[in-house]
Amino acid sequence: MPMKSINTVTGSVSADKLGTTLMHEHLLIGLAGWELDTKAPRFERKTALKTAVDRLKELKDLGLGTFVDPCPNDIGRDVNFMAEVGYASGVNVVCSTGLYKEDLGNTAYFKHRSLEEISDILVSEIKDGVGETGIKAGLIKCATGKDHITEYEQKCLRAAARAAKKTGTPITTHTEDGTMGREQLNIFAEEGVDLAHVIIGHSCGSSDLKYHTDLLDRGCYLGFDRFGLDLVHPDRLRLAALIGLVGIGFEKQLVLSHDSVACWLGREMPELDPKTQKAVRNWHPAHIFKNILPALKEAGVGDQKINSMLVDNPRRFFET
Template sequence: MTGYTLMHEHTTIDLSGVKQDADCRLDCYEQTREEYRHLYELGVRRIVDVTNDGMGRNPEYIARMAQETGISIVQSTGFYKEPFLPERVYQQTVSKLADWMVSELCSGIQGGPRARMIGEIGTSKNCMTEMEQKVFQAAAITARETGAPIYTHTTLGTYALEQAEFFRAQGLPLDRIVLGHIDLSGDLDYIRRILDTGICIGFDTVGKNNYFPDEKRAEYLMELEREGRMGQIVLSEDLTRKSHLKEFGGIGYSYLFETFLPMLRAAGMKQESVDQMLIHNPARILGDA
């Protein structure tokens, strides 16, 4: 796959029921299509959509978006985190949940295209609940059986070392697992400790300055480049709300390329590091290389 890959996005998502906020139902097809077409012009050729069961996943919507924009959109299987888990997680065994994920990876989602990613599976702030542990166990079984990569959610970057230890204990290849939202930890030493395990991390909330400023993201990435750690990092924005789209006053999906990468380049980041995070690491994680 040539071109850039965004490793953690949502083409459409609906968390509005739990959050009681209509803004959390991202279903703006025309606006998203125009933004994705602009991403194509900027060199993006693939987006990993980590919307799964219980998050308002819509395989047909995504397939049509891919066809109309020219961007390959990787679909995902799995379950998110509490309180967004579907009833099947509470009712079924770990084995049954794994069987369901294996089926989506091997036979297709609702008769449509096959999933290629297990994700985003998540933990709560500073802990893994009993049901979240059930999902992680099912995901590990699925990954061993299918070889599929895993993308996780950490709440504000917490519980990442524990996630890494869980996957290590399961015997999974850590270089094909990405721990999400690690930029939100706001702790460079903690980030180093996570990277020391050999697992990959997402600086995947780029542009969400209300959580953590991009100036610090850039500062951290420049330091990690100096330390030779670019081979474990991927980038994305994780847009989830209508108000994140440009037409409604948000930064839009192109912010990473039009604002953040120029910030990195102005700070002295090498193009080979940018390519590592947006081309080569995604290719390895997704099994292209």
């Protein structure tokens, strides 16, 4: 059977060519409303492109083949920017289609759209491309807030599920503080999605191993995808849970990343500046290669299991 081809921002790539993959990173983020801040410094596209390309070149030198950017449609997604970075760096970049959680997304317009309309938008961005760009999404994104799924988020999750089923494209999610993973899976299961095509993102935001194993037993992947964001949850707890889960044989269902952001639209984010803030000093997409993999090895996690999380699982997630 021919290898399934995956949509990247620079064209389709066979799943076996993805290589080492970071499953959740961002090139550019603009929180809803940034463009209304008339006093914000003008967006310097050229400077931003250089920052992003330099970052991906550094990662390429560390062995990275693919950079997955699950930026939803409504927080500054710019697929042309991603494509320029993909071409200039030689790293595969996969972009997403979907909508963010209610409290941080750009929701007013989409609240007026039906579930079917939203699902059709996602399908079209996967099949035909984003707008007139011809750049096709390779992944579906959806998101929920802490301890509760709003009506709007539920609509977006169901639209994501229906688009996934129509196109065979996998889903990655945002969860807040390691909550609502079970409920996300319930919605996907109700819609008939194969849970082996789902990553419950930011699961490393919980230290509850019962939560983790409950989700894993249902066949999905868990994103340990916020390494370096000590501000949100300490790395040593993310690492302890990861080592524990790998230690009991779940390495085939775990994927790794940082949720890093190369460039912000609008004003700087001083609280998220790795140069000045201790709680984000390791929040850079090279952190796993430089610090987390050595820590895993120190804990006795072998190369084969590391390869599962960085290479085999991303390939299987996209190809099946």
